[in-house]
Amino acid sequence: MDPAKCTGCGTCLDVCPVRYEVQLPDADARCRAAYAQATDELVVTGIINSHRDRRGNLLPILLDVNRHFNWLPRPALEQISDELKIPLAEILRVASFYNAFSLVPRGKHIINVCLGTGCFVKGSPRLLEALERELGIKHGGTTADMLFTLEVVRCIGCCALAPAMRVGDDTYGRLTPGMIPKILKSYAESSAGATAEGEAAG
Amino acid sequence: MKIRSLEGLEDIKKKGLALTYPDKMKVMVGMATCGISAGADKVYDALAARIAELGLDVVLEKTGCIGFCQREPLVDVVYPKKVRLSYQAMTPEKAVALVDALSRNEVYPENLLCRIDQEDILVEGEVRPYANPHPPRLDVDTPRYEDVPFFGKQVKIALRNCGFIHPERIEEYIGRGGYRALHRVLANMTPEEVIAEVKSSGLRGRGGAGFPTGQKWDFARKNDSDEKFVICNADEGDPGAFMDRGILEGDPHAVIEGMAIGAYAIGAREGFIYCRAEYPLAIHRLKIALKQAEDFGLLGDRIFGTNFSFKLEIREGAGAFVCGEETSLIASIEGKVGEPRPRPPFPAQSGLWGKPTIINNVKTWSHIAPIIMRGAAWYSGFGTDKAPGTTVFALVGKVNNTGLVEIPLGMTLREMIYDIGGGIAGGREFKAVQTGGPSGGCIPAEFLDTPVDYESLGALGSIMGSGGMIVMDERDCMVNVAKYFIEFTQDESCGKCTPCREGTQRLGEMLEAITAGKGAESDIDKLVKMSELIKKTSLCGLGQTAPNPVLSTIRYFRDEYLAHVLEHKCPAKVCKPLITFHILEDACTGCQLCRLKCPAEAVLGEKKEPHRIIQEKCIKCGTCYEGCKFDAIVVE
Numbered sequence: 117m118d119p120a121k122c123t124g125c126g127t128c129l130d131v132c133p134v135r136y137e138v139q140l141p142d143a144d145a146r147c148r149a150a151y152a153q154a155t156d157e158l159v160v161t162g163i164i165n166s167h168r169d170r171r172g173n174l175l176p177i178l179l180d181v182n183r184h185f186n187w188l189p190r191p192a193l194e195q196i197s198d199e200l201k202i203p204l205a206e207i208l209r210v211a212s213f214y215n216a217f218s219l220v221p222r223g224k225h226i227i228n229v230c231l232g233t234g235c236f237v238k239g240s241p242r243l244l245e246a247l248e249r250e251l252g253i254k255h256g257g258t259t260a261d262m263l264f265t266l267e268v269v270r271c272i273g274c275c276a277l278a279p280a281m282r283v284g285d286d287t288y289g290r291l292t293p294g295m296i297p298k299i300l301k302s303y304a305e306s307s308a309g310a311t312a313e314g315e316a317a318g
Numbered sequence: 319m320k321i322r323s324l325e326g327l328e329d330i331k332k333k334g335l336a337l338t339y340p341d342k343m344k345v346m347v348g349m350a351t352c353g354i355s356a357g358a359d360k361v362y363d364a365l366a367a368r369i370a371e372l373g374l375d376v377v378l379e380k381t382g383c384i385g386f387c388q389r390e391p392l393v394d395v396v397y398p399k400k401v402r403l404s405y406q407a408m409t410p411e412k413a414v415a416l417v418d419a420l421s422r423n424e425v426y427p428e429n430l431l432c433r434i435d436q437e438d439i440l441v442e443g444e445v446r447p448y449a450n451p452h453p454p455r456l457d458v459d460t461p462r463y464e465d466v467p468f469f470g471k472q473v474k475i476a477l478r479n480c481g482f483i484h485p486e487r488i489e490e491y492i493g494r495g496g497y498r499a500l501h502r503v504l505a506n507m508t509p510e511e512v513i514a515e516v517k518s519s520g521l522r523g524r525g526g527a528g529f530p531t532g533q534k535w536d537f538a539r540k541n542d543s544d545e546k547f548v549i550c551n552a553d554e555g556d557p558g559a560f561m562d563r564g565i566l567e568g569d570p571h572a573v574i575e576g577m578a579i580g581a582y583a584i585g586a587r588e589g590f591i592y593c594r595a596e597y598p599l600a601i602h603r604l605k606i607a608l609k610q611a612e613d614f615g616l617l618g619d620r621i622f623g624t625n626f627s628f629k630l631e632i633r634e635g636a637g638a639f640v641c642g643e644e645t646s647l648i649a650s651i652e653g654k655v656g657e658p659r660p661r662p663p664f665p666a667q668s669g670l671w672g673k674p675t676i677i678n679n680v681k682t683w684s685h686i687a688p689i690i691m692r693g694a695a696w697y698s699g700f701g702t703d704k705a706p707g708t709t710v711f712a713l714v715g716k717v718n719n720t721g722l723v724e725i726p727l728g729m730t731l732r733e734m735i736y737d738i739g740g741g742i743a744g745g746r747e748f749k750a751v752q753t754g755g756p757s758g759g760c761i762p763a764e765f766l767d768t769p770v771d772y773e774s775l776g777a778l779g780s781i782m783g784s785g786g787m788i789v790m791d792e793r794d795c796m797v798n799v800a801k802y803f804i805e806f807t808q809d810e811s812c813g814k815c816t817p818c819r820e821g822t823q824r825l826g827e828m829l830e831a832i833t834a835g836k837g838a839e840s841d842i843d844k845l846v847k848m849s850e851l852i853k854k855t856s857l858c859g860l861g862q863t864a865p866n867p868v869l870s871t872i873r874y875f876r877d878e879y880l881a882h883v884l885e886h887k888c889p890a891k892v893c894k895p896l897i898t899f900h901i902l903e904d905a906c907t908g909c910q911l912c913r914l915k916c917p918a919e920a921v922l923g924e925k926k927e928p929h930r931i932i933q934e935k936c937i938k939c940g941t942c943y944e945g946c947k948f949d950a951i952v953v954e
Contacts (some may be wrong), residue, residue, distance in 0.1 A: 126655075133707050142612050160723050169630075170651035171652075171653075171671065172633075172651050172652045172654075172820070173653060174653035175633070175634070175636060175650065175653050176656075177635065178636070179595065179634055179636060186380070192496030195672065208656050209655055210654065210804070213638065213656065213812070214635075214636035214637050214656070215637030215638060216635075216636035216637040217636060218329060229555070230614040232558050232754070232800070233557045233558030233561075233714075233715075233752065233786065233788045233803075234556070234558040234712075234714035234715055234720075234788055235557075236558075236559075236802055237715050237716065237788060237790055237794055237799075238716075239714070242939060242940060245700070245937075245939055246917070246939070247688075249917050269556040269596060269637075270555070270557045270639065270806060270809075270810070271555070271556070271558060271559070271560075271596070272351070272596050272597075273352075273553075273554065273560035273563040273596065274351055274352055274355050275386030275559070275560055275712055275713055275720070275788075276352055276388055276390075276560075276712070276713075276720035276721050276722075277352055277356055277387060277390065277720075278357055278714065278715075278720075280355060287351055287354060287355035287596065288355055289352070289355035289356050290356070292944070293939070293941060294915070294941075294945075299679075300431060303696075309701075309911045
């Protein structure tokens with residue numbers, strides 16, 4: 117295979133009679149990107165092992181890794197590729213297809229503004245504008261202090277209490293743009309508090 | 319402890335009934351996602367703290383959503399052998415007052431929604447009165463459950479247990495007749511008999527397309543493959559719909575039992591529930607339910623001591639709307655990119671890992687156990703000839719009563735919106751109702767008397783869909799709504815086939831131009847032409863139905879399109895490039911509220927002097943308009 121020409125479309129995988137076997141580079145020859153922390157590799161190993169014997173386990177593994185790091189770091193993808201014997205191009209194709217995955221680091225609190233129809237007709241676009249103004253980022257972006265990532269989601273199923281948004285695991289309903297600053301402040305403060313406590317304890 | 323016989327099931331049932339209907343006072347809080355986002359968790363904590371503080375002998379429980387989301391947080395108080403009272407819009411403060419009233423043996427008089435004198439134990443065809451003697455003597459001034467219009471017109475089959483049991487306890491599900499149907503099927507019925515029963519019930523897929531369920535099962539049954547699968551499609555991607563979430567969070571075992579029956583009917587030993595990751599609570603409760611069903615031997619090897627074994631696994635989606643399409647969903651479970659493939663072969667012939675596979679929606683699965691227990695004739699007694707039974711809708715948008723409603727098919731849109739939904743909020747004019755999500759269309763006022771069923775909605779250019787029903791009023795711009803849906807499908811198109819990938823892009827550009835006042839009259843005909851083409855040539859259901867919102871809005875609201883392109887006006891005053899905000903000098907009291915709230919600092923004016931808006935600075939966010947207490951701000 118000529119790496120310069122490959123687009124990662126995966127078509128060869130579907131038609132290859134010896135599927136996956138011929139396409140892997142020599143495991144020893146390949147140099148993986150380093151993890152930010154040495155313990156990260158063990159975490160990923162643990163995640164892979166917990167799904168190892170299931171068919172179609174790529175998605176569950178990626179979801180767990182994405183949840184642990186809040187995004188999909190390159191070394192983790194390479195490790196999954198090596199252990200599951202799935203080409204990295206195919207993993208990247210899957211990772212870039214689904215909305216849940218991020219290939220860039222995301223903030224500590226992920227804000228999902230619901231743009232489902234129920235929320236849309238009840239004014240969630242204005243909610244999104246208020247968040248963008250307040251955070252100084254566009255949706256899809258992350259604040260410079262890595263505290264918030266602003267994303268849109270097509271329906272969190274909270275339509276009867278529209279407009280709604282989710283911050284991390286907390287769901288908020290019946291919102292107005294005026295309520296945004298206070299909600300953001302509560303997360304910024306709890307994070308600042310946690311850091312201060314951590315420093316005091318350290 | 320594994321249940322091996324009917325007697326074993328009866329024992330658990332007794333335990334379950336004792337949990338659902340204890341001899342002492344019981345307080346229940348509706349804790350589905352909707353309830354929690356309205357503050358039910360804080361109400362629950364307040365109740366728990368106060369009960370502990372006073373040392374009351376009261377059972378405090380969580381339950382699913384009874385459907386009346388508008389009135390959340392909902393709290394129910396069960397007075398043993400007397401009545402169950404429903405309280406609406408509770409707050410932590412009122413929760414404390416409620417517990418105080420209970421401690422004095424009084425009925426808390428505020429925030430009452432209704433009283434429930436009896437419950438239907440649907441699968442067993444029984445009515446269980448709360449009161450003894452029945453009917454009860456009661457001096458509480460509140461309507462009966464049946465007399466509340468929101469509840470009275472509903473027939474709850476799929477939602478039979480939601481809001482009545484603790485969704486994290488299999489005993490309570492069994493207490494209300496759960497897993498009896500599975501036992502009946504395994505002990506007394508052949509797979510062919512099961513399929514015949516489902517066929518004659520007339521049940522059609524509640525995911526939207528309405529394919530006859532029994533017939534689908536029959537295809538898979540007749541295939542003599544060594545391995546077959548059943549899948550539950552819980553990838554409820556339609557924006558504005560949350561029926562499946564409601565069922566999974568309120569009654570997960572209803573789906574599991576239905577799937578086990580389906581697996582027995584077609585000869586599958588393995589199944590998957592594909593649930594979208596945006597529903598963390600549903601996944602959490604499903605996991606608990608699966609574990610419990612395995613512990614009780616209702617999933618796993620040799621269920622009820624028969625030769626039937628069935629393994630069930632949850633797979634989480636990763637946020638792709640197209641994965642609600644069955645071939646994409648299969649690809650996603652296989653760990654691949656969720657792209658559709660052409661049919662035939664249909665999944666019933668060649669599905670997951672190339673094996674015969676049955677995919678049904680959450681609602682379809684939860685109808686199965688009642689059909690087995692009560693019989694096909696009972697089920698087809700509801701609904702219409704062509705579409706028997708009931709279906710669940712998420713009634714949202716600009717109606718007074720938003721929530722989950724289950725209706726017999728054939729009810730008119732008017733009954734749903736005005737009787738159950740309580741009419742349009744804020745006394746405004748009804749404009750359109752949108753069904754079927756991005757695949758559906760907008761239905762205008764002149765068709766409000768159309769019965770809700772697959773064919774009637776189809777004839778209007780919409781579809782039944784999985785059950786989202788979004789009501790829109792005069793303040794919604796239909797061109798903007800069409801643009802919204804096209805932007806949605808444009809984002810979610812997987813990109814595999816050209817008509818859908820490029821076509822939705824072009825439609826989006828044209829609609830963007832029209833809403834910016836830059837469209838031409840000929841654009842409307844271009845939109846129609848291109849929409850027809852996309853419908854005819856796309857690979858899967860997503861593309862084939864994506865132009866429906868555009869076509870239906872042009873069909874019924876052409877004059878709104880014309881106003882945008884000819885007069886450069888948005889009649890609903892929504893499209894930002896076509897509107898301006900002004901302050902009426904006579905009405906403005908100079909209260910300064912808008913000046914202080916304006917995020918763009920576009921309002922000028924001294925205290926007690928009329929203000930004005932600097933148009934160059936105005937970002938048209940509407941904050942001043944919403945906030946003004948004197949109606950001094952107008953949109954033109």
